[in-house]
Amino acid sequence: MTSQNTSLRGRLMVAAAVFITAALIVAAVMIAFVLHRFVQGQIDQRLDAQIVFLSSMLAVDRAGHVTLAGDANGPPFDRRQRGWYWTISGPNNVLRSRSLDRADLDPPDISRRPLPPPPPPPPNGEDPPPRDRPAPADGMGPFDQMLHYRIQNVIMRGFLVRIVASAPRTAVLGPLKEAMLTLGISLGVLAIALILAMLVQVRLGLRPLQHLRRAVADIRSGLRERLPDGQPREVQPLADELNALLVQNAANLERARRHVSNLAHGLKTPLATLALALPREPSQESDLHDLVMLMERRIRHHLGRARSAAIGGPVRTRTAIAPRARDLVLVLTKVNAEKPITVM
Numbered sequence: 001m002t003s004q005n006t007s008l009r010g011r012l013m014v015a016a017a018v019f020i021t022a023a024l025i026v027a028a029v030m031i032a033f034v035l036h037r038f039v040q041g042q043i044d045q046r047l048d049a050q051i052v053f054l055s056s057m058l059a060v061d062r063a064g065h066v067t068l069a070g071d072a073n074g075p076p077f078d079r080r081q082r083g084w085y086w087t088i089s090g091p092n093n094v095l096r097s098r099s100l101d102r103a104d105l106d107p108p109d110i111s112r113r114p115l116p117p118p119p120p121p122p123p124n125g126e127d128p129p130p131r132d133r134p135a136p137a138d139g140m141g142p143f144d145q146m147l148h149y150r151i152q153n154v155i156m157r158g159f160l161v162r163i164v165a166s167a168p169r170t171a172v173l174g175p176l177k178e179a180m181l182t183l184g185i186s187l188g189v190l191a192i193a194l195i196l197a198m199l200v201q202v203r204l205g206l207r208p209l210q211h212l213r214r215a216v217a218d219i220r221s222g223l224r225e226r227l228p229d230g231q232p233r234e235v236q237p238l239a240d241e242l243n244a245l246l247v248q249n250a251a252n253l254e255r256a257r258r259h260v261s262n263l264a265h266g267l268k269t270p271l272a273t274l275a276l277a278l279p280r281e282p283s284q285e286s287d288l289h290d291l292v293m294l295m296e297r298r299i300r301h302h303l304g305r306a307r308s309a310a311i312g313g314p315v316r317t318r319t320a321i322a323p324r325a326r327d328l329v330l331v332l333t334k335v336n337a338e339k340p341i342t343v344m
Helices: 008-057 170-221 236-280 282-312 321-335
Strands: 058-060 066-068 085-089 094-096 135-141 145-156 159-168
Touching (some): 008 085, 008 145, 008 159, 008 170, 058 159, 066 085, 159 170, 170 236, 236 282
Antiparallel strands (some): 085 094, 085 159
C-alpha cells in the first residue's frame, strides 16, 4: 500500500532506479551471453581446424592401425599439461599429443546425443559442407583440468576412428572474465551517468510544480489574484481549475459581503427609529440608549468593512507591521512620558 506522504520526487527516482538497474542487468546478461558465444566460437574454430589438420594426415592400414603422415604437435598443442590436447582412437591403437605426457583423454560419451541438423545447402558451384561436424562436450580431463572437447567420428577403410581435440575451459572463461570486468566498469560508469541524468530530469520535470506552489503562495499573501497562464501542458488543467476556484470563492465572498451590507442597512433604519422613540420612555432611557448606541456602532463598523472591501478589492493585502508599531510606540511614549513603557 502506497503511503500518502510519499514524495513524488522519491517515487520518480525509485521507479527510474529500478528501471535503470533492471536494464543494466539485462544488458550485462545479454552481453555476457554474446561474448561467451563469441569466445566459445573462436575456441571451437581452433579445435575444428586441428581436427581437420589431423584428418588430412591420418592414415589407416588394413589391420586397423592409425598413423599420421607428419607432426601435429604445433602450438598450442605442444604445451605440456596445459589443456590443449588431441587424441586419435583407432580399432587397435591410440595416438596422443605430446602435451598429454602419455595420459589418456576420457571425453564424455556423445553417442546418445541426437544428430545435429543438416547444414544449409551451398550456393551453386560450391562443394557441400561436411555433414558430420565435430560435436562439443565438456568434462573433466587429466591432471584435474576442466576441458572443452570437440569430437568427430570418421570412417576410414571401414574402420571407425574418433578424433578428439580439447582446450582448457580457462581459455573460454579467462577472456570472458576480462571482458566482463571491463564491461562491468563501463556499465558502472553508465549507471552513474544515468543516475545523474535521472536526477537532473526529475529536477527539471518537477520545476513547474515548484513555480505553481510559489504562485499559490503569492495568491495567499495577496501579491497576485490568479495563477499565471502559460503552464506546461500537464499542469495547465490544474492551474485552470485553481483559477476557476479562486473566481468562485471571490464571487461567494462578494455575495456574502453584499448580504451583510444589506442586513446592516436593514437594521440601521429600525435602530434610528428606536433611538428617536427613546425619549418617550424616561425610566428606561439610559439603558436602552446605551444598547442602541452599541448596536449602531457595530453596524457602522461592519458597513465600513464592507465598503472598504468593495473599494479596495480582495482582502489578501499585505501591511508592514514594523513601521506602524514604531509609530504607535512613539505616540505612547510622548503621551505617557512620565510612565515607563515596555514594548514586547
